[in-house]
Every structure is written in structure tokens, then in C-alpha cells.
Amino acid sequence: MIGLYPTWFEPGVGSGWVVGLIATIHVLFSHTSVGAAIFFAWLANHAHRHNKPELLEFIRRYGLFLLVFSYVLGSITGPGIWFATTVASPRGISALIHSFVWMWATEWVFFVIEVVGVYMLVYLAGRIDVKTHTRIAVIFGLTSYTTMLVIVGILSFMMWPGNANWTETGGVLNAFFGPNTFAQLGMRTAFMFTITAVVGGIVVGSFKDLAVKKQIGRQLAxxxxxxxxxxxxxxxxxxxxxxxxxxxxxxxxxxxxxxxxLMAAVGGTIAYFLLTLVQPRAIVSGLAGVMTVVILVFGLWPEEVARESIRKPWVAGQYVYSNQVVGRDVPGMGVKSEIPTIEAHGFLKTHVFMPEHLRTVTDANRVEAGRALALATCSNCHSLSSTGMRPLAQYFVGTHSEADVATYLQAALSGGNTLYMPQVPLNDVEARALAAFIQSIAKPLASVQAVQAKE
Incomplete structure (x- = not known):
């Protein structure tokens, strides 16, 4: 037996899209808070040095806005990501925790400091001396950015372990630091300031004084x-x-x-900032809110979907497949590949939570056994209905026979020859069962498409 968990199957859009939707919204909240924290550190120092109380008022209003926008909503979507990813990819989360448990603990400590810092920055503005308030702003900015550094290192590991020797030696630093880590950190750092500036327009729009609006709007632009x-x-x-x-x-x-x-989102954002730079009256909360949604839909969503897609077939560290099977030896972590076990005994017989009546394929249960295989091996990346992400049926619509589909599945999956799909060493019986299920969902789709073509 291999220690696979039950599959979380979401029939509407698929588990991947559920995770993606929550994560993308969370990125908007988290990147705004981190970018604003660093911007506040500079702005507070600038305001105190040049005696510009209107900038401190902007920090106060923006900080109050962030308390709901980033810290309340972000604190809802953050645990939402944990819950969704844990049920969608339990072994992937386990791999990350085993590698980065103390890194995550560190991130949580800094996050607590960050939350306390934003309250202090907002509610103590004008009530404490300038030097102390500036120090609070700097500490708030640094701790906020530290949380991003830790999370980006973990996200980079999901794509590509930092050090090539990590599989042999293990070690959190070997897993964490690599070229992908700093490249992703640099990219996210830049775009988080763009997001901060766009969301900041919602706050600037509430100022009635045109001169103040022009001053702050220019800095944001x-x-x-x-x-x-x-x-x-x-x-x-x-x-x-x-x-x-x-x-x-x-x-x-x-x-x-x-x-x-992505290009349209970047180009549209630059055009928006040029407009607000030339015409400060254009800085209104409604327009800034629309631009925030534009960035979310046309910028963050494609970027997050692409990032999640390009790490396929792996979900963590280039050794846990997206379908939760361990596909590679990692001596440094004491991990063994499960592919040989599946090759020797079959997927149906080695999955702990496989219903007993499906462990042996018969003519009576062939389609049902095939559906169980599709759930366990395919549904993390493919929808089993006509909706959702990458519907499995649409790849096999046509006149292919069950034998043709089985042959293709074994050629594409059994040897790990398809770079972006996990190795699934199906034996002949399992391949025919999976093919039978695919045929059962592809034929109705083909009929629907035929009717639509005639209409």
C-alpha cells in the first residue's frame, strides 16, 4: 500500500480552480499590505522631515482601509488557502511543512508583528513623537517584507528546489535559496508596489483638497x-x-x-497612472476600484494560473506529483519513489482508500473502476465533467476505440514520457478501465458537439 489520501473532488470547477480563486484574491490583499508597509516607511519619514501632515493623514486613512481590505479579508483568505490546499493536495502541503516548518513559524511571528505594527502606525499617528512613529513605520515595513521573503522561498521550492544537491543532502537552506527564489521575489516586489499604488488611489479619491490629491497622486503614479x-x-x-x-x-x-x-494589464495600468499624473481630478475612488479589479482579473489571475500550471507535473520539490504520488527518490529527506510499487502491484491495489470492490477490475465494474482511477490520478489537473479546468473528455472526443485510448494512456503516462503529466504506470487492465470511463464521458460530449454543429 502507498499512503495516498482520499481525493477531494469538486465537480463544478475542479479543486485546482477553487484553490486558484482563493489564492489569487489573497495575493491582491497580501501584496497590497506588503507594498503599502514599505511605502508607509518611506512616506512617514518624508512627512516628518518636511513637515507635511497631509501625508500622515494619507497614511492614517490608507492604514484604516488596509485593516479591512488586507488584514481582515486577507486573514480570511489565508486560512482559506490552507484549508483548500490541504484537502486538494495533502501530500504537497505535508512536503512543504516537513521542509519549512520553522520557516513558516518564523513567518507567523513576523506576521504578528506586522499586524500589531499597522494598528500602532494608524492609531498613534500624531500622538507620539516623530522619531518613535518613524521607527514604527520602518519596523512595520521590514517585518511585512520578511513575510513575503519567506513565502516566496517556499513558493519557489514548489517549482524548483534552490540547490541541485538538495535531493541528496536535504536541508532547509538548500531547499529555500536558489535563482528562482530571488527572481520571483524581485518580480513580486515590483508588482506589489504597482498594486499598492492602484489601491492607494481608492484612498486618495476621498481627499477633497485638489492640491493634496495632486501631491499624493503624483507620488503614487x-x-x-x-x-x-x-x-x-x-x-x-x-x-x-x-x-x-x-x-x-x-x-x-x-x-x-x-x-x-498580462501585457494588457501592465499597459492599462501605466496608462491609468499617466492619466492621474496629468489630470489629478481623474483620481476618484470608483475608477481606482475598477483598476484594482482589472489588475486582479487580467494581471494576477493569469499570472497565478500560469505559475501553478508551469510547475506541473510536480506540486512540491520536483518529487511529489500533482496527483500526490511520490515520483522520485529524495535520499536527503528519507523519501522513496512509489512508482516501483505501483508498477509491481497496480494503482487500484496499492491505494489505501480504494473501495475493495474496485481493486479487481471486472466487466461489471470496468467503468466504475476507471472513474476511481480518473479521480485518483487525473482529477487534480483535469475536470471529469464538461466544465472546469481542462475537461478530460474534450481530449478524447472522436471515433477512438477503447483499445486506442488505452494504448495512448499507457504510451503517454506509464513511462513518464510526457513532461507536464505525472508518471502513472497503468497496467493493461487498469488502462482499459480508465479508457472505458473516458469513453463513457467523451461520447455524450461528442453528441452534444455534433448537435451544436448542425444548429
Missing amino acids: VLGMAAAVIGALMLQWYLATLPETAEVVLENRLPAHFPMA
Whole structure:
């Protein structure tokens, strides 16, 4: 037996999209808070040095806005990510925890300091001496950025362990630090300032004094445009650090509109900042709110979907497949590949939570056993219905026979020859069962498409 958990199956959009939706919204909240924290540190020092109380008022209002926008909503979506990823990818989360438990503990400590810091920065403005308030702003900014550094290192490990020797030696630093870590940190740092500047427009729009609006709006516009350009350059650095499998997915598996969506989001954001720089009256809360949604839908969503897609077939450390099977030996962590066990005994017989009546395929249960295989091996990346992400049926619509589909599955999956899909060493019986299930969902879809074509 191999220690696989039961599969979380969400029939509507798929577990991957549920995680992706929560994570993308959380990125908006978290990146705004980190960028604002660092911006506040500079702005508070500038305000105190040049005696500009209106800037401190902006910090106070923006800070109050963040208490709900980032720290309340972010504190809801953050645990939401933990819950969703734990049920969708339990072994992936386990791998991250075993590698980074103290890193995560450190991040939580800094997050507590960050939350306390934003309250102190907002409610003590004008009530304590300038030097102390500036120190609070700096501490708030540094602790907030530290939380991002830790999380980015963990996200980078999901794509590509930092040190090539990590599989042999183990060690948190070998897992954490690598070219992908700093490239992703640089890209996210740049874009977080862009997001901070856009969201800041919601707050600036509430100021009635045009001179104040012009002053703060100019600073946000310069920050946002510079960060957007630097972020686009950092994205090229990030792409240069990706492994071979990620490049294949980028070229062959992502929708063609993804690059255009990202370019449109960056271009539209720069155009918005140029407008507010030239015409401060254009800084209204409604327009800034629309731009925030635009960045979320056309910027963050494609970026997060692409990042999650290009790490396929792995979910963590290049050794846990997206379907939770351990696909590689990691001597440094005492981990053994489960592929030989599956090859020797079959997937149905080695999955702990497989119903007993499906462990042996018969003519009576062939389709049901195939569905169980699809749930365990495919549903993490493919929807088993006609909706959701990458519907499995759409890849097999046509006149293919069950034998043809089984042959293809074994050729594509059994030897691990498809770079972006996990190795699933199906034996002949399991391949025919999975093919039978795929045929059962592909034929109705083919009929629907035929009727639509006639209409």
C-alpha cells in the first residue's frame, strides 16, 4: 500500500480552480499590505522631515482601509488557502511543512508583528513623537517584507528546489535559496508596489483638497509606473530561471491569451497612472476600484494560473506529483519513489482508500473502476465533467476505440514520457478501465458537439 489520501473532488470547477480563486484574491490583499508597509516607511519619514501632515493623514486613512481590505479579508483568505490546499493536495502541503516548518513559524511571528505594527502606525499617528512613529513605520515595513521573503522561498521550492544537491543532502537552506527564489521575489516586489499604488488611489479619491490629491497622486503614479516597468523586466529574469518542464508548458499548454492579458494589464495600468499624473481630478475612488479589479482579473489571475500550471507535473520539490504520488527518490529527506510499487502491484491495489470492490477490475465494474482511477490520478489537473479546468473528455472526443485510448494512456503516462503529466504506470487492465470511463464521458460530449454543429 502507498499512503495516498482520499481525493477531494469538486465537480463544478475542479479543486485546482477553487484553490486558484482563493489564492489569487489573497495575493491582491497580501501584496497590497506588503507594498503599502514599505511605502508607509518611506512616506512617514518624508512627512516628518518636511513637515507635511497631509501625508500622515494619507497614511492614517490608507492604514484604516488596509485593516479591512488586507488584514481582515486577507486573514480570511489565508486560512482559506490552507484549508483548500490541504484537502486538494495533502501530500504537497505535508512536503512543504516537513521542509519549512520553522520557516513558516518564523513567518507567523513576523506576521504578528506586522499586524500589531499597522494598528500602532494608524492609531498613534500624531500622538507620539516623530522619531518613535518613524521607527514604527520602518519596523512595520521590514517585518511585512520578511513575510513575503519567506513565502516566496517556499513558493519557489514548489517549482524548483534552490540547490541541485538538495535531493541528496536535504536541508532547509538548500531547499529555500536558489535563482528562482530571488527572481520571483524581485518580480513580486515590483508588482506589489504597482498594486499598492492602484489601491492607494481608492484612498486618495476621498481627499477633497485638489492640491493634496495632486501631491499624493503624483507620488503614487511615479511609484506605480516605475514598478510596472521594473516588474515586466523582472518577469523576464523569472522566466529564465524556470526548469525545462515549465518551458514546455508555457509553450504548449497555456491559453494563447495569457501573455496578451498580462501585457494588457501592465499597459492599462501605466496608462491609468499617466492619466492621474496629468489630470489629478481623474483620481476618484470608483475608477481606482475598477483598476484594482482589472489588475486582479487580467494581471494576477493569469499570472497565478500560469505559475501553478508551469510547475506541473510536480506540486512540491520536483518529487511529489500533482496527483500526490511520490515520483522520485529524495535520499536527503528519507523519501522513496512509489512508482516501483505501483508498477509491481497496480494503482487500484496499492491505494489505501480504494473501495475493495474496485481493486479487481471486472466487466461489471470496468467503468466504475476507471472513474476511481480518473479521480485518483487525473482529477487534480483535469475536470471529469464538461466544465472546469481542462475537461478530460474534450481530449478524447472522436471515433477512438477503447483499445486506442488505452494504448495512448499507457504510451503517454506509464513511462513518464510526457513532461507536464505525472508518471502513472497503468497496467493493461487498469488502462482499459480508465479508457472505458473516458469513453463513457467523451461520447455524450461528442453528441452534444455534433448537435451544436448542425444548429
